[in-house]
Amino acid sequence: MNDSVVDPKDVEHVAELARVDLSAAERERFTGQFEEILSYFEALDEVPELETDPELTNVLRADEVRESLDQEEALANAPDSEDGYFKGPPVS
Amino acid sequence: MTYNAYITKEQITGSSEGPLAGKTVAVKDNISTDGVQTTCGSAMLEGYIPPYDATVVERLKAAGATIPGKTNMDEFGMGTTTETSAFGAVENPAAEGHVPGGSSGGSAAVVAAGDADLALGTDTGGSIRCPAAFCGVVGIKPTYGLVSRYGLIAYANSLEQIGPIAPTVEAAAELLEVIAGPDERDATTQDATVHGTEYDFAAAADGDIEGFDIGVPIELVEGADDGVAEQFWAAIDELETMGASYHEVELPSVEHAVQAYYVIAMGEASSNLARFDGVGYGQSGGYEGNWNDTFARSREAGFGEEVKRRILLGTYALSAGYQDKYYRKAQDARAWVKRDFDEALAEADVLASPTMPVSPFERGESLDDPLKMYLADANTTPVNLANLPAISVPAGETDDGLPVGIQFVGPAFGEETIIRAGSALA
Numbered sequence: 001m002n003d004s005v006v007d008p009k010d011v012e013h014v015a016e017l018a019r020v021d022l023s024a025a026e027r028e029r030f031t032g033q034f035e036e037i038l039s040y041f042e043a044l045d046e047v048p049e050l051e052t053d054p055e056l057t058n059v060l061r062a063d064e065v066r067e068s069l070d071q072e073e074a075l076a077n078a079p080d081s082e083d084g085y086f087k088g089p090p091v092s
Numbered sequence: 093m094t095y096n097a098y099i100t101k102e103q104i105t106g107s108s109e110g111p112l113a114g115k116t117v118a119v120k121d122n123i124s125t126d127g128v129q130t131t132c133g134s135a136m137l138e139g140y141i142p143p144y145d146a147t148v149v150e151r152l153k154a155a156g157a158t159i160p161g162k163t164n165m166d167e168f169g170m171g172t173t174t175e176t177s178a179f180g181a182v183e184n185p186a187a188e189g190h191v192p193g194g195s196s197g198g199s200a201a202v203v204a205a206g207d208a209d210l211a212l213g214t215d216t217g218g219s220i221r222c223p224a225a226f227c228g229v230v231g232i233k234p235t236y237g238l239v240s241r242y243g244l245i246a247y248a249n250s251l252e253q254i255g256p257i258a259p260t261v262e263a264a265a266e267l268l269e270v271i272a273g274p275d276e277r278d279a280t281t282q283d284a285t286v287h288g289t290e291y292d293f294a295a296a297a298d299g300d301i302e303g304f305d306i307g308v309p310i311e312l313v314e315g316a317d318d319g320v321a322e323q324f325w326a327a328i329d330e331l332e333t334m335g336a337s338y339h340e341v342e343l344p345s346v347e348h349a350v351q352a353y354y355v356i357a358m359g360e361a362s363s364n365l366a367r368f369d370g371v372g373y374g375q376s377g378g379y380e381g382n383w384n385d386t387f388a389r390s391r392e393a394g395f396g397e398e399v400k401r402r403i404l405l406g407t408y409a410l411s412a413g414y415q416d417k418y419y420r421k422a423q424d425a426r427a428w429v430k431r432d433f434d435e436a437l438a439e440a441d442v443l444a445s446p447t448m449p450v451s452p453f454e455r456g457e458s459l460d461d462p463l464k465m466y467l468a469d470a471n472t473t474p475v476n477l478a479n480l481p482a483i484s485v486p487a488g489e490t491d492d493g494l495p496v497g498i499q500f501v502g503p504a505f506g507e508e509t510i511i512r513a514g515s516a517l518a
Contacts, residue, residue: 011404018362018407019369019384020400021392030401036463037405041351044421052427059279073143077373088371089379089386 006035095183095192097201100129101161104149110156112270117152118208120199121162122169123254124243125149132245133165133177133195136374136394146243147278148212148254148271155270160208163198167396168365169216169247171195172465173453174223176398181455186228187494190452193226195219199257200227209258210267214244216252217353218448218472221484224257225447225497228486230264230518231257233472235505236479237282239268240275248360249280251353251476261485261515265293268507287505296508297515302335304513306500307440309343312471316449319490324446327487327498327517334516341436341443345428346474352425353473354466355409355418361399362406368394401462430478437480437503442513445471447484447497471499481507485514 008031015022022030071084080087099121106112119125122132124142126149131137145153152159166176174197175181184192185205192201196213200223203211213220215233224231232255239254246252256267269291274281284291308328313321328338370376370390379389395403409418436443450468458465475482480501487498498517502510 010408014404014408014411016388017411018403019366019388019391020395020403021388022400023392026397026400030404033401033462034405034408037354037466038408040463041355041409041418044348044351044355044418044425047345047348047352047421047425047428050424050427050431052424061276069143076143077140079370079374079376079378086371088369089381089383091383 006031006038095185095201095205096180097164097182097198097205097207098161099131099133099164099179099198102128103161104128104153104159106153106155106157108156110154111266112152113156115157115210116160116208117157117267118161118163118199118202118211119149119159120165120196120211120213122165122214122245123149123212124245125159125162128162130162130245131179133167133179134394134396134399135178136368138178138375140373142243144243147240147275149243151271163196163202163211165198166195167399168361169195169214169219170361170398170402172218172222172468173458174198175455175459176396178396183455184227184452187226187452189454190494191226191455193223193448193452196257197223200224200229200231203227203229203257203259210263211257212254212271213257214252214254215476216248217357217476218469220255220257221447221472221482221497221499224484226452226495228495229257229259230261230483230485230514231255232264232268232483232507233475233481234268234272234507235481237280238272238284238481238505238507240278240281242275242277246364248357249364250360251357261483261511261518262294262297265297265511269293284505289505289508293507293511296511298512299516301331301513301516304331304336304442305440306331306336306338307341307436307443308338309346309436309443309445310340311343311346312445315470316446317451319492320446320449320451320496323488323490323496324498328444331516338444339440341440343432343436345425345432348425349429349474349477350466350470352422352429353469353477355422356426358402358406359410359419360406362403362410365399365403370394398462426477429474433474433478433480433501441509443501445499447471447499451490451492451494451496475501480504481510483510483514485518487517
């Protein structure tokens, strides 16, 4: 046995971290599927560590005021807004 | 016959002149179009109207293209069959009763059916090349950084590129010329001229492969179904008669490519899709309660099952205690794949393999078995991990009449080379 055995509580926990509610049927299905998929990912253990030199370069630009969406455009797709602000659910 | 290939049919007219004047170019529904609904195939974004154009859409319009609508896709690009769309599955016009491949299945289907001259897709782990192969058309996944991703609604930023789907290699190359080039709004784009290419992609479609040396990664052929491998070798034979030669190469790292791809893509997806909380845009569901509960319920209602699966697995792979085990090892595997490809390409002009190891699934066949669907990406995902360009070109049909595609992979910014190789066949 390896240590990746998944139980429904693990699925519930990650779902909570990811802010996604699941139906009981989904939780059940995901438990079996995650077990299978994560065991497949286990083979990554065999991958050697490599000295890598990432090809990254900084891309900079002057910090200047430029044209952007106006407030009305930015709010146009919001399900709810008030006085020019996004309106979300209560924070507690 | 309708293939359910469009989510929104609304015409966008470009400028009256330009290289694409008189041409229709369908656009995948994860690419933002100013004033025209863009859903990513998700109920979460039903009714979302972008307030700006993606850079590629601006370039299409300036080149004179007419956009006939937005094409159907696997939800947020997550699928290999275009069956996970909230707006229904797409059928394959080239193989009825079968899937068109995914996730850009709608884009490949409209080109295969002749409903649009050309189309744009996006490729994160094969999402242009797979549907091109399954629908019997041509698709190009550009080098990472050749085409701007500004306005592309992100799934896995470090892997994805926008690219063309067309009936011929030359037509795909012409469309690539229009959309390629640096963009100050996407800092990951590069000027290809620095890498020795002049963006003369269409001119490279001359079919002249005299003296070409083709490397065949043996692992990617051995994993293919017999009917697919047969067509692949027939295509290699044909290329040999035109003056090319081939040798076998070994890429031991590719055994880990699908694992590495899914860990990285799911990890990036879990972060990218956190923005869909029903406040700034998208469906809120209007639930009562505190924000964590409300967000979780909006996301339960707005996302389909494959999207939830990938968000959760990505969250798991990045969570405390598992990051070293999964995510860091996946990054090591990515570097290994890249090194393997670079070494093989130092000894060959292009690498060739079947695009997909299997022929198109029957509709519904893989939906209950996510791992089976993931494993079908064995030949396409290594290319995204290595940031390289690749083209899928039709290579005949299996005995059952199902389309087969051959894939050519080239060095970074070697689009002209893969276009030349592909143009010898289509």
